[in-house]
Amino acid sequence: MKGTQKDLRSGGLKTKGFLIVLSGPSGAGKNSVMNAVFPTIPNLKYSVSVTTRPPRAGEVHAVNYFFCTEEEFDQMLKDDLLLESATFVGYRYGTPKKYVHEQIEAGNAVIMDIDIQGAAQIKGKMPEAVLVFLLPPTPEELSKRLRLRGSDSEEVIRRRLAKSREEVKHIVDYDYFIINDDLNKAAEQLRQIILSEWCRVNRIDLDYLQQLWKGGSDLDATEG
Numbered sequence: 001m002k003g004t005q006k007d008l009r010s011g012g013l014k015t016k017g018f019l020i021v022l023s024g025p026s027g028a029g030k031n032s033v034m035n036a037v038f039p040t041i042p043n044l045k046y047s048v049s050v051t052t053r054p055p056r057a058g059e060v061h062a063v064n065y066f067f068c069t070e071e072e073f074d075q076m077l078k079d080d081l082l083l084e085s086a087t088f089v090g091y092r093y094g095t096p097k098k099y100v101h102e103q104i105e106a107g108n109a110v111i112m113d114i115d116i117q118g119a120a121q122i123k124g125k126m127p128e129a130v131l132v133f134l135l136p137p138t139p140e141e142l143s144k145r146l147r148l149r150g151s152d153s154e155e156v157i158r159r160r161l162a163k164s165r166e167e168v169k170h171i172v173d174y175d176y177f178i179i180n181d182d183l184n185k186a187a188e189q190l191r192q193i194i195l196s197e198w199c200r201v202n203r204i205d206l207d208y209l210q211q212l213w214k215g216g217s218d219l220d221a222t223e224g
Helices: 030-042 068-080 099-107 118-127 140-150 154-173 183-198 207-210 217-221
Strands: 020-023 044-046 049-051 064-066 081-087 091-096 107-111 131-136 174-178
Touching: 020 030, 020 099, 030 044, 030 107, 030 183, 049 118, 064 183, 068 081, 068 091, 068 131, 081 099, 081 118, 091 099, 091 118, 091 131, 099 118, 107 154, 107 183, 118 131, 131 183, 174 183
Parallel strands: 020 107, 020 131, 044 107, 049 064, 131 174
Antiparallel strands: 049 091, 081 091
16 A cells, blocks of 8 residues: 555545544454555544543543543533534543534545444434444454453453444445455555545536636647
């Protein structure tokens, strides 16, 4: 996978931005796959979620998550500041709507990793969003990854594994799936999905396109 700093939005045409929702069981490798894609698509932006979960080792506030209290989360819901919200293994998660809308208006693609509850809410409010489901190669591999991560108790791991079996049933609600048996391969598949979505005709700024192709002396001289 070759990195580039070029504007990759449909060959440089002005296009509308869009939202990519990446879901999958905890331990499927969502962060690893996204981190491999970001350097190759400069117009891809990450939507930082807010959560009541305590930070894990190495996590940074406003980079990995906006960490908040239960009371602060309640206030954000009351003020209608979240695009979606969900509860997962005892903690609450949500997506601040302002950043997402600003980046889409700027013509960028925004990607977020959220669970199936949040993805369903997003699809209801933004049916044009692109939903991608990331799968581990096997349940056994998922169990191994969760234990190697070393960030959760055995009880939390069991709850995550039980939750994953329910989550996989919802893959039919998604537009694409990727099996993360090889990080580079999975990242390239996600990259190609994003670039292909940018080439949808309904994302083109038609006013700009018409101005670009409205004609001129150089084009007229080639006619006949």
